[in-house]
Amino acid sequence: MSVVEDGIIFPDIMDDNKPKHRSLLDPRQGAIDRNSRCQTCSGNIVDCPGHFAHINLAKPVYHIGFITNTIKILTCVCFYCSKLLMSPQSPEISTIVKKTKNQPKKRLVQIYNLCKKLKICEIDQRTQPIFRQSGILILAEWKKVDKPKQEKKIMLTLERAWEILKEITNTDLFILGMDPKYARPDWMIITVLPVPPLSVPPSVGIYGSVKNHDG
Ligand SMILES: [Zn+2]
Numbered sequence: 001m002s003v004v005e006d007g008i009i010f011p012d013i014m015d016d017n018k019p020k021h022r023s024l025l026d027p028r029q030g031a032i033d034r035n036s037r038c039q040t041c042s043g044n045i046v047d048c049p050g051h052f053a054h055i056n057l058a059k060p061v062y063h064i065g066f067i068t069n070t071i072k073i074l075t076c077v078c079f080y081c082s083k084l085l086m087s088p089q090s091p092e093i094s095t096i097v098k099k100t101k102n103q104p105k106k107r108l109v110q111i112y113n114l115c116k117k118l119k120i121c122e123i124d125q126r127t128q129p130i131f132r133q134s135g136i137l138i139l140a141e142w143k144k145v146d147k148p149k150q151e152k153k154i155m156l157t158l159e160r161a162w163e164i165l166k167e168i169t170n171t172d173l174f175i176l177g178m179d180p181k182y183a184r185p186d187w188m189i190i191t192v193l194p195v196p197p198l199s200v201p202p203s204v205g206i207y208g209s210v211k212n213h214d215g
């Protein structure tokens with residue numbers, strides 16, 4: 001989807017009076033004025049619709065709009081093995097799935113209400129933490145720990161959260177109200193930022209002002 005394969009990395013947009021590759025004015029994202037052509041589709045400023053690029057984030061971040069849902073999903077699965085805290089075959093889960101046919105949001109709420117009371121994973125018998133939002137981060141806290149030296153409270157790193165979320169099976173995801181074909185919970189953690197085409201302001205404006213200064 002991105003026309004700048006390795007991502008944008010340069011903060012300065014000009015190089016020798018020409019738009020710099022891998023900057024926010026990468027000429028592969030579209031024509032930048034009436035005299036230039038797009039280096040992806042060869043279109044001029046009228047023909048070329050502009051193309052998306054991306055920035056690889058140095059550190060992943062939670063999508064702030066989804067942090068509550070991220071906490072809900074983390075609460076429903078094991079911190080260690082990513083399995084649903086209650087077996088998908090259990091009568092409780094089966095009843096919820098039947099009752100919430102075609103209502104995935106309602107299903108997540110009901111599964112969450114059921115799982116938040118569970119403290120131990122059925123599979124590995126390990127004690128689960130309670131998750132709490134702290135600013136743009138998530139705290140994991142254990143009331144009781146399995147090993148004496150284990151920390152009782154940790155700031156959940158994004159990498160760890162991503163590891164847990166990406167191991168959730170498709171069957172469990174369905175139960176959590178997600179269709180893995182369209183949305184996986186690990187997508188709620190952002191590692192890549194899309195950069196819209198140049199034809200979308202204010203990029204053109206920025207270039208305009210640079211040009212004015214030069215002339
Ligand atoms: Zn183009």
Ligand SMILES: [Zn+2]
Nearest residue numbers: 078081121124
């Ligand atoms: Zn487990």
